[in-house]
Amino acid sequence: MTTETETRAGAEELADLRAAVRDLLADHSGEEAVRKIVDDPERRGHDPLVWAQLTEQLGLARLALPERFGGDGFGLPELRVVLEEQGAALLPSPFLASAVVAAQALLAVGDDEACALYLPGIGAGTTIATLALAEASGVPDPDTVETSATHGGAGWTLSGTKSFVPHLSVADLVLVAARSAEGVGLFAVERGAVGLSVRELETLDGTRPLGVLRLEDTPATPVGPVGGAAEALRRTVDLLGLALAAEQVGALRRCLDMSVAYAKQRTQFGRPIGSFQAIKHKLADMLARVELADAATEGAALAVAEDRPDAAAAAAAAYLTASAALEFVTAETIQIHGGIGFTWEHPAHLYFRRARASQNLLGGPTAAHDRLLDRMGI
Numbered sequence: 169m170t171t172e173t174e175t176r177a178g179a180e181e182l183a184d185l186r187a188a189v190r191d192l193l194a195d196h197s198g199e200e201a202v203r204k205i206v207d208d209p210e211r212r213g214h215d216p217l218v219w220a221q222l223t224e225q226l227g228l229a230r231l232a233l234p235e236r237f238g239g240d241g242f243g244l245p246e247l248r249v250v251l252e253e254q255g256a257a258l259l260p261s262p263f264l265a266s267a268v269v270a271a272q273a274l275l276a277v278g279d280d281e282a283c284a285l286y287l288p289g290i291g292a293g294t295t296i297a298t299l300a301l302a303e304a305s306g307v308p309d310p311d312t313v314e315t316s317a318t319h320g321g322a323g324w325t326l327s328g329t330k331s332f333v334p335h336l337s338v339a340d341l342v343l344v345a346a347r348s349a350e351g352v353g354l355f356a357v358e359r360g361a362v363g364l365s366v367r368e369l370e371t372l373d374g375t376r377p378l379g380v381l382r383l384e385d386t387p388a389t390p391v392g393p394v395g396g397a398a399e400a401l402r403r404t405v406d407l408l409g410l411a412l413a414a415e416q417v418g419a420l421r422r423c424l425d426m427s428v429a430y431a432k433q434r435t436q437f438g439r440p441i442g443s444f445q446a447i448k449h450k451l452a453d454m455l456a457r458v459e460l461a462d463a464a465t466e467g468a469a470l471a472v473a474e475d476r477p478d479a480a481a482a483a484a485a486a487y488l489t490a491s492a493a494l495e496f497v498t499a500e501t502i503q504i505h506g507g508i509g510f511t512w513e514h515p516a517h518l519y520f521r522r523a524r525a526s527q528n529l530l531g532g533p534t535a536a537h538d539r540l541l542d543r544m545g546i
Contacts, residue, residue: 175241176473186249189228192221193257199515205260206374206518212337213260213377222263223293229267230291234275238288244407244469248414255415256422258518260375262296262335268411269334269404270297273343276400276407277354277392286341286356297341300330300381301401307531308405309539310345310352310398315383317346317353317394324390325363326355326383332529336366336379344381344388350395355388362387373525375518405530406480406543409487410472412526413465416490420458423494423501423519427451430505441504450500457493464489484540491536494523 177185196218205211223229232247233239247268254263271290274283289295301308303315315328326346336342342357342364357364363384371378392400428451431442441447468482476482498520502509509516530536 175243177242177246182246182249185246186253188226189250189253190256192226193253193259196221197257197259199518202258202260202375202518209368211260212368213335213375214262214338215260218259219261219263219293222261223267229263229271229293232268233271233287233291237283238291243473244410245466245473247411248465248469251411251414252418252421255418255522258375258419258515258522262298262338264376264408264411264415265298265334265339266290266296269299269408270341270343272407273299273354273400273404274391276403277397278400279392282356282389282391290341295340296335296338297343298333298335298339299343299345299404300333300336301345301405302332302531303328303330305531306332306528307535308401308408309531309535310401313345313347313352315344315346317348317355317388318385319348319394322387324355324388324394325385326357326388327363327385328383330381330383332369332378333381334376334378334529336381337368337377342381343391344383345397345401346388348395352398352401353394354391354397354401356391357383357386357388371525373521375522376525376529403480405539406483407472409530409536409539410465410468410483412529413461413468413483413486413490416494416523416526417458417462417465419519419522420461420490420494420497423497423516424451424454424458426516427454427501427504434506447504450504454497454500457496461486461490461493480543481540484536484543487530488533488536488540491523491527491533494519495527498523 205215228250230239231242235241290297305312318325326344340359344355344357346355363386365382367380369378431447432440434441464486468486471479471482502516505516508514
């Protein structure tokens with residue numbers, strides 16, 4: 169995730185980490201808790217108590233931050249475990265927006281002063297941050313940025329509109345991609361800044377709220393060289409896709425487990441439905457897609473951690489693979505559960521919603537395929 173030397177956890181340490189996260193989420197982010205947050209707009213896709221346990225008790229937000237900025241010095245292979253468990257539980261949390269995307273954007277730009285200022289708070293969970301990159305098209309690509317950055321006597325100001333910003337309504341810090349005469353740069357904007365307004369969008373997936381950010385001559389602080397953030401932002405988008413893939417792998421396994429358990433329990437014509445050839449084929453197809461997505465995501469995480477030349481392409485491929493797999497598996501989960509699977513009372517629809525929302529968060533399948541071709545140099 170960074171070019172600095174990272175600490176690597178062993179298999180036993182990763183297993184302990186997974187167990188700790190899984191136990192915490194089982195206790196505090198079960199289906200009932202998730203539904204309460206999704207159904208209550210005042211919660212804004214966020215439970216502060218769970219957030220405190222994730223960040224203070226387990227220290228997960230600092231896991232992949234360099235030690236010199238208050239982190240634990242681990243990387244994406246370790247963070248992947250956390251994201252998988254959060255995806256399995258459909259955790260409503262700004263973890264992805266803050267501890268992953270915003271933090272990695274700061275590191276990618278390479279502004280040590282800004283990192284020293286913001287990362288310790290992000291790692292401690294006392295600062296919630298998010299990245300505002302996408303605009304009207306919904307594609308998070310620095311080439312499409314039209315929000316303007318202007319330098320005057322009082323410093324830098326931003327004007328424009330950002331769309332589909334994750335967990336915007338709870339963010340203390342917004343990192344905004346804006347275009348100046350020098351090119352696309354990254355700027356820090358604090359909550360409550362002059363000329364800043366936020367509007368929440370009605371979304372398919374209530375576990376990850378999105379917002380629209382409007383800026384009208386809003387004071388901002390440059391992060392890194394002005395006009396020099398385009399490549400760092402592309403790298404951040406790749407990491408976001410890989411983080412989403414890890415979440416999706418966790419959701420995939422949970423859906424497969426639910427389907428297998430139901431196929432063993434539900435009987436028809438005096439026998440479990442799992443004994444019927446049609447159901448066996450569905451479950452086998454689901455398993456194949458789960459394993460493929462898992463392998464692609466694990467391989468991409470290692471490629472990024474080792475800073476290999478194919479890391480960007482591997483991350484884009486993992487996101488595409490996991491996104492397609494989750495859309496397929498969640499639809500099959502609903503089918504296997506039959507009538508109960510189509511009701512709002514069953515959690516299958518929550519996973520189906522997450523599948524569609526995660527697939528669209530980076531601009532949709534066409535944009536994802538274009539991004540893969542670009543990262544492959546085609």
